[in-house]
Each structure stands twice: as structure tokens, then as C-alpha cells.
Amino acid sequence: SQQGEEDPQALSIQEGENATMNCSYKTSINNLQWYRQNSGRGLVHLILIRSNEREKHSGRLRVTLDTSKKSSSLLITASRAADTASYFCATETQGGSEKLVFGKGTKLTVNP
Amino acid sequence: DAGVIQSPRHEVTEMGQEVTLRCKPISGHNSLFWYRQTMMRGLELLIYFNNNVPIDDSGMPEDRFSAKMPNASFSTLKIQPSEPRDSAVYFCASSFRVQETQYFGPGTRLLVL
Numbered sequence: 001s002q003q004g005e006e007d008p009q010a011l012s013i014q015e016g017e018n019a020t021m022n023c024s025y026k027t028s029i030n031n032l033q034w035y036r037q038n039s040g041r042g043l044v045h046l047i048l049i050r051s052n053e054r055e056k057h058s059g060r061l062r063v064t065l066d067t068s069k070k071s072s073s074l075l076i077t078a079s080r081a082a083d084t085a086s087y088f089c090a091t092e093t094q095g096g097s098e099k100l101v102f103g104k105g106t107k108l109t110v111n112p
Numbered sequence: 113d114a115g116v117i118q119s120p121r122h123e124v125t126e127m128g129q130e131v132t133l134r135c136k137p138i139s140g141h142n143s144l145f146w147y148r149q150t151m152m153r154g155l156e157l158l159i160y161f162n163n164n165v166p167i168d169d170s171g172m173p174e175d176r177f178s179a180k181m182p183n184a185s186f187s188t189l190k191i192q193p194s195e196p197r198d199s200a201v202y203f204c205a206s207s208f209r210v211q212e213t214q215y216f217g218p219g220t221r222l223l224v225l
Contacts, residue, residue, distance in 0.1 A: 042216030
């Protein structure tokens with residue numbers, strides 16, 4: 001069964017605006033990762049946040065993690081048309097298989 | 113580094129034919145993953161290897177699917193016989209350790225007619 005679920009399924013914004021995507025999961029995790037997939041390409045790792053971290057930054061990306069709510073958010077600031085892609089969260093659960101489980105993704109469209 | 117290499121990039125075949133997908137992981141990575149992606153089901157993990165040993169194949173849909181990793185630099189995913197419902201994009205990914213960042217190949221787009 002799916003561990004991480006992204007929300008919304010699709011998001012359309014104008015260039016320069018901020019984009020926020022959310023991920024909720026069911027069981028306790030060791031870490032949570034965000035990936036991006038451009039159309040027709042493989043997934044590319046963006047950022048990893050561990051269960052004992054609350055916030056992490058990488059360039060225009062900001063990821064937060066709230067383990068009490070079992071949720072994470074990915075914020076892209078000052079979006080660009082090149083940010084158009086699908087974004088996936090992936091979780092590695094505590095005490096379970098070591099494998100990552102991916103959500104179904106949020107499809108982000110940034111209009112120029 | 114060339115990244116994860118997959119071949120072929122596109123495959124069109126007829127129902128009943130055997131299909132073999134190939135993957136070369138990043139040198140030095142110890143874990144290798146095979147995924148399938150469709151619009152309906154999203155990204156599904158089929159099987160993963162650690163140090164060339166299959167660890168979890170619970171995602172393999174049925175006996176028609178098999179995967180091997182004869183050495184640290186090569187893996188295959190075979191479908192025999194193929195069916196139209198196997199049409200999807202198949203990704204291979206590798207990582208230094210199972211829990212760490214995965215690096216994806218460009219995928220093989222499979223169409224079974």
C-alpha cells in the first residue's frame with residue numbers, strides 16, 4: 001500500500017509565485033526524501049530530511065517535517081518555468097523493509 | 113560518471129514475446145532497484161538487490177517477471193511472455209546503500225501490442 005500521499009495531485013501557478021506541495025504518510029519513518037521527475041525522464045533526488053530534523057533548505061527549496069502530524073511539505077520559492085515537473089515524496093519506514101516507498105506525486109505546472 | 117544506464121530506451125513488442133531490459137548501475141553503488149511506472153498505478157518497486165543479492169521481490173507482479181544481477185555492474189529484468197498490461201516505463205535506480213539517495217536511469221518505455 002502507498003505510504004506517502006502527495007497533495008495536491010496537480011498545481012498550476014505563475015512564474016515567480018511560490019509552490020507548496022504536501023506529503024502525508026501513515027507509519028513512523030527514518031527519513032523522507034523528495035524527488036522531481038521531468039516529463040519523460042527518470043526521477044532526480046532533491047532533498048532528504050531525517051526524522052529528527054524539522055526543516056531543511058537547498059537553494060530555492062524548503063522542506064519541513066512534522067512527525068507528530070506525519071506530514072512533510074516542499075516549498076519552491078520564486079518558481080520558474082523550468083520547475084515544471086512532477087514531485088514525489090518517498091519514505092523509509094522504521095522497523096520495516098529498508099526500501100523507499102514513493103507517493104503518486106504532485107504535477108506542478110509553472111506558467112511563464 | 114555516466115549515471116545509471118538503461119537499455120533499450122524504447123521497446124515495442126508483440127504479446128507473447130520475451131522482453132529483456134538491462135541496467136548498469138553507478139560504479140560503487142551497492143543497491144539496485146527496478147521500478148515500473150504507469151499513469152494508473154504510479155511508481156511501483158518491483159525488486160531490489162543489495163550486493164547483487166535479491167532482497168525483496170514482493171513487488172514482482174507474477175512469475176512472468178524475473179530479475180537477475182550476475183555482478184555488481186549489470187542487472188536484467190525479463191518478462192516472458194509479455195502482455196499488453198505490461199506496457200509501462202521501467203526504471204532502474206542505484207544507491208550506495210539501500211536507505212540512501214537513489215539515482216535513476218532514464219527508463220525503458222515498453223509497449224506490448
